[in-house]
Amino acid sequence: MARAVTTQRKAINTTIAWAIGLLIFFPILWTILTSFKTEGEAVANPPVFLFFDWTLENYAVVQERSNYMRFLWNSIIIAGGSTLLGILVAVPAAWSMAFVPSKRTKDILLWMLSTKMLPAVGVLYPIYLLCIELGVLDSRAALVVILMLINLPIIVWMLYTYFREIPGEILEAARMDGAGLKEELLYILTPMAVPGIASTLLLNFILAWNEAFWTLNLTAVDAAPLTAFIASYSSPEGLFFAKLSAASTMAIAPILILGWFSQKQLVRGLTFGAVK
């Protein structure tokens, strides 16, 4: 909104806005800083902010003691695998709804999105029992499939909104020039769809990475990702503060980077399209 704001007012506002930003970021910043302290400095009173002996020791200890890399690897496989699988299942569906819409398309989309709002507890039993039955409890494969199903509505719907932005005239022009379905898909749609697919990938990777309900309930040792790792050490006896901070920092670092690029998709996805 264009409203007259005096320079002085603007300076004050900017200062306050940055102060709030710092306040919001503080718990995250504190965790990151603590991960570079020694255990003594981590609980030092009064706390040290920046002037301590920066050390990487915590990271080494965390890896050594609890085989951190295995949890990281599980997180990558589960988040990456479920996202890729989801895209594979969703692309045809989104393509069909975006380019050959029917009367029911809007209803189907809204219905799909609505299912994402339902609580996971509603389907915990059948999935848990099915996992026992199939002997896939605590396996990465099971989590890949489950998280894919959990996020499928969001994936289909996001892809749909991106595909819809591809102008239909281009397809018509290509058809006039004699392009068949194959050429259409390969040379026109795919290149234009790549940015949308990439954005969807990013958002769903974040969602799957953070997912805790299913990963906590369906894993024990073998398939446990970082969320389960952090949760198991959240009691003060388990791990010392600086080491826990190191583990936490490693768990959020990828998201701190990816989140910066996907803030728009994050708002769009988490509000179920209420915010464009």
Added chain:
Amino acid sequence: MAAADTRADFRTRMQNWLPKIVLAPSVTLMLIFVYGFIFYTIYLSFTGSRMLPSYDWVGLRNYENLFRLSHWEIAITNLGIFASLYIIICTLIGLSLAIFLDQKIRGEGFLRPIYLYPMALSFIVTGTAWKWLLDPGIGIEATMQTWGFTEFTFNWIKDRDMAIYTIVIAAVWQTSGFVMAMFLAGLRGIDNEILKAAQMDGASNWSLYRRIIIPQLRPAFLSAFVILSHLAIKSYDLVIAMTDGGPGRATELPATFMYSYTFTRNQMGIGASSAVIMLMTIAAIMIPYLYAELREKK
């Protein structure tokens, strides 16, 4: 000639059917996954299942037992406190932040992702960070005391009566920036011409907001409400990371209740009935909203 005809015919038929065929897997998966599994849960809630599912029909007995449990009563009372405070405070803070950030702040593009970060990070990690910050022995309380405020106490997380409010604090921190983004999008969508006209007519800033801007944000308020309430009912990660339902049962919420009745107490029937109650609560909020959305779009 005839062969070419059938081929063309086949092609058009394929082009008519292909969209439906490729849509089918997603729809089928969701139908089974959502409705099939939910119906199974509903069915379980009417059986005497304990550690494993059994199929003896017990009618409404699980529901009767559920509402007699003090444990469940704590969980829904906590949900009531948590959800109402969470929704109200998040909406107020989110709206204020949005109005504030709309005043031409320098570096807004840099600030927005920072405000949003808490929502993008794993609730387990941020919940753990909050647990340490709020711990009287090493967190805010200890720090304030060594800085000379010896009288300062902030031990809510260890206090049975206050612990639920620490969950509210962390949850508000988590979501406010996200709610801000929703309102900011709403604010940016308001027609500038109307505002200019009102300003020409001498409307003050305050009445501008009260009479024109806030009423125009109605859709944003509605979606914020629906999204916040479904997040509140689904809350699980944050509680697990911060208090694990404790001290005692002071921060138990329906989702953690369901978990403990399933996996530590082996009361599948009762757990299922609590899940059905949660499903129904969310449906009661969601269905009218979707209905309104659909009607609007048509």
